[in-house]
Amino acid sequence: MATPNTPLWEVFIRSRNGLAHKHCGSLHASDATMALQAARDIYTRRGEGLSIWVVPSNAITASDPSEKGMMFEPAESKIYRHPTFYDVPDEVGHM
Amino acid sequence: MAAPSIKVSETPLVLYALRRADDALILGHRLSEWCGHAPALEEDMALANIALDLLGQARTLYSYAAEVEGKGNDEDKFAYLRDVRQYRNLLLAEQPNSDFAHTLVRQFFYSAFADLYWRAMMQSRNPTLAAIAAKSEKESAYHLRHSSEWVIRLGDGTEESHRRTQAAIDDLWAFTGEMFEVDEAERGLIDAGIAVDPATLKPHWLKTVAGIAAEATLALPKSDWMQQGGRHGRHSEHLGHLLSELQSMQRTFPGAAW
Numbered sequence: 001m002a003t004p005n006t007p008l009w010e011v012f013i014r015s016r017n018g019l020a021h022k023h024c025g026s027l028h029a030s031d032a033t034m035a036l037q038a039a040r041d042i043y044t045r046r047g048e049g050l051s052i053w054v055v056p057s058n059a060i061t062a063s064d065p066s067e068k069g070m071m072f073e074p075a076e077s078k079i080y081r082h083p084t085f086y087d088v089p090d091e092v093g094h095m
Numbered sequence: 096m097a098a099p100s101i102k103v104s105e106t107p108l109v110l111y112a113l114r115r116a117d118d119a120l121i122l123g124h125r126l127s128e129w130c131g132h133a134p135a136l137e138e139d140m141a142l143a144n145i146a147l148d149l150l151g152q153a154r155t156l157y158s159y160a161a162e163v164e165g166k167g168n169d170e171d172k173f174a175y176l177r178d179v180r181q182y183r184n185l186l187l188a189e190q191p192n193s194d195f196a197h198t199l200v201r202q203f204f205y206s207a208f209a210d211l212y213w214r215a216m217m218q219s220r221n222p223t224l225a226a227i228a229a230k231s232e233k234e235s236a237y238h239l240r241h242s243s244e245w246v247i248r249l250g251d252g253t254e255e256s257h258r259r260t261q262a263a264i265d266d267l268w269a270f271t272g273e274m275f276e277v278d279e280a281e282r283g284l285i286d287a288g289i290a291v292d293p294a295t296l297k298p299h300w301l302k303t304v305a306g307i308a309a310e311a312t313l314a315l316p317k318s319d320w321m322q323q324g325g326r327h328g329r330h331s332e333h334l335g336h337l338l339s340e341l342q343s344m345q346r347t348f349p350g351a352a353w
Contacts, residue, residue, distance in 0.1 A: 030248060034244060041144050
């Protein structure tokens with residue numbers, strides 16, 4: 001029910017062993033309190049999370065899909081930015 | 096042939112467990128009727144979650160009642176093979192869903208009580224009841240939060256949501272007195288430190304309910320005339336219809352499993 005009274009919210013969940021909140025979906029709710037409860041009821045039913053963030057969808061500024069050529073393609077030809085040309089000495093251990 | 100009803104040896108402790116179990120089963124069943132029909136998908140899930148919490152509470156309490164009774168009954172027999180007159184739930188729990196406001200006000204009245212009740216029961220001298228209470232309290236605390244937030248928004252929402260929520264409070268108020276009733280069977284358990292004395296919870300319940308009602312711009316009825324009978328098997332006409340749906344499979348195909 002996408003009505004002006006129930007705007008869209010994006011839901012981020014931090015899982016048991018995760019360090020960062022990850023986007024897991026969206027929902028409609030009248031306000032932040034109800035959005036948090038709905039997120040709990042929809043996205044943590046199987047013990048998925050220990051922390052929830054809800055963010056009004058209209059607070060997110062997104063890149064324009066039609067600009068993906070300009071935005072992302074220039075990076076594709078720059079393989080030297082990947083750290084695959086270095087030999088990591090054994091003493092360094094796990095990086 | 097339809098499966099006949101079981102006989103239950105209602106010792107005070109068996110009766111005590113059955114009353115709590117019946118509250119949870121019947122209210123849970125009522126909420127499950129919303130599944131696929133709630134005003135929004137989000138709330139459909141929320142109500143189903145609460146229904147499942149209540150069903151879980153009912154199951155542990157029925158199992159415990161069966162263990163105490165020791166007559167070969169089990170959770171399924173208690174749920175599916177007792178007649179209306181053998182049900183011991185609060186009349187509040189069996190009241191029809193009516194509209195969304197009635198459903199949420201019913202939940203709010205019950206959860207505000209249940210949360211206090213389980214918290215008190217965590218101190219029971221009976222370790223099984225104390226453990227059931229500890230698990231149930233976390234669930235009812237959320238049910239209370241969820242239903243309170245809705246009551247506030249419905250009461251202080253549009254003209255229509257206010258009107259409907261006030262009507263729900265007026266309709267359901269007379270069913271709240273039963274929560275604080277104590278009979279002789281329960282008095283003995285209270286004195287033994289096993290059962291909760293609900294009378295001690297009433298001031299706290301009233302405070303919670305009055306606080307939320309005020310925030311929701313809703314008025315609590317002045318009337319203190321209260322319905323009773325559910326705890327002794329005298330129910331409104333609604334419970335029979337509910338049970339006929341809940342029990343139809345097991346009554347028609349006794350012992351059916353899938």
